[in-house]
Amino acid sequence: MSDSLPSYAIRLQALHEALEDDFRQIVRHLPDQSLRAIDVGCGDGFFTKLLSEVQAEVTGIDNSDAYLKEARKKSGAVGNIRFVNADVCDLPFDDGSVDVVWSAHSMHSYPDIRKALREFRRVARPGGLLAVLESDNIHSVMLSSPPDLELAIRQAEHREIGDEDSYIGTYFPRFAMQLFAEAGFTGFRREQCLITRFGPAAEALSKFVELYLKDLLERTEKLLSDKMCRRLGSLADPRSPEFLPHKRDFAFSSLQTLMLGRASE
């Protein structure tokens, strides 16, 4: 249990603000609606709120008190939402009592992904839906950066990513089919949603890209040359003429993968 927001919270919030309508469309696309849903790893409740627009009732679950406080504040008076502090591997629900299990952008945060998926299977009713939304690290954000800089950054980023566990979490869509089956989910289906924006970015997206590039620089600067660091710093600096989101030919894409499975009968 942590009592302060993680360092990525501001960046994630900026992403939500920039792409809210796209994420809403993804949630509205779920095949099962008007049911009892849980949003595991709910963070600030962004997806809990979107789910509450299409489900009968939603419980947001997280093990961070700071995030739950934020989630309660943001969801305000929405009547069919509640939030509970619990661990992903010990959900406070009876066996087979949940219609829809949702988890977004959290796999890399869970300490044991296989155990989490088995817990999702335990609480899902037979035939119930598991819906996991993730990007993978290579395609989570694609920008119109100069190619030589992009290649250097990506090489550095992937050297920095680390061991096999984070590899599965960071590239979850590539492992999902097998992991869903191992946990007892059948009928695996995957949908890929490419979210794009072109031309000088609106304020919310500019903010997200600035924070994203600054985080990238922080994570990779030890592995990049001084020149590459300076160039990346300029792309991320709103006062620089090189600030990427303000460029006329700016392009942003994010590949989101929605993975669906059904709890075996």
Ligand SMILES: C[S@@+](CC[C@H](N)C(=O)[O-])C[C@H]1O[C@@H](n2cnc3c(N)ncnc32)[C@H](O)[C@@H]1O
């Ligand atoms: C990257 S955030 C995503 C939050 C939210 N789903 C979203 O898309 O904005 C990952 C979330 O998983 C939560 N989390 C990490 N480990 C957890 C655990 N063991 N049990 C429950 N929640 C956990 C974190 O507190 C955080 O809120």
